[in-house]
Amino acid sequence: MQVQNIPIDKIIPYWNNARDNSKAIKPVEESIKKYGFNQPLVVDKSFEIICGHTRYFALMNLGYKEVPCIVADLDEEKAKQYRIADNKTSEFASWDEEKLIRELRTMNVPVDLQDFFFEPIDQLLGFDMNFTPSNTYDxxxxxxxxxxxxxxxxxxxxxxxxxxESKIKKAEENLSQDKTEYIEMPCPHCGEIIRMKK
Structure with missing residues (x-):
């Protein structure tokens, strides 16, 4: 799998893309500005987009001249199938709210992620991140x-x-083995003392 830098004006959005990405373009722009562009587009041999329409429009808005792309060796039918499959698979995923909140609480400035949430992060976390301690309670x-x-x-x-801790202890107990015990007895054929598992 090779990543190629392709001039953005040579890339062609798929005319019948069934996924409406318009509301996601701005958050993706913010993600690129904060964390860089780290996920190539997938295009066919004609540079028509298979996966990555939202990223493409975000890059256009940000003034990118070249775009890292993976050129997939797929025929038209397979490209159509992959285009739909790539978008549909995200619908099977869901958030574990407890783990999400725990992860946000480990961050120094979780509010930096507000662009990617519909609900206010401070409400999600259950506290006001803009609170300044004082001697009076207002x-x-x-x-x-x-x-x-x-x-x-x-x-x-x-x-x-x-x-x-209980889960760790249980896992350790499952890993532990009982000590093997042996008995000594004479061989019925030669009379030599042999050791056998009890």
């Missing part, structure tokens, strides 16, 4: 309520850690 939550929420979160984390 939020609706009282200090007692804040302490109660903190203790609740600590208990949740303790329970999660305990569950994880």
């Amino acid at each position: 939020t609706e939550q009282s200090p007692e309520e804040a302490q109660a929420d903190f203790e609740k979160e600590m208990k949740r984390q303790e329970k999660e850690n305990s569950s994880f």
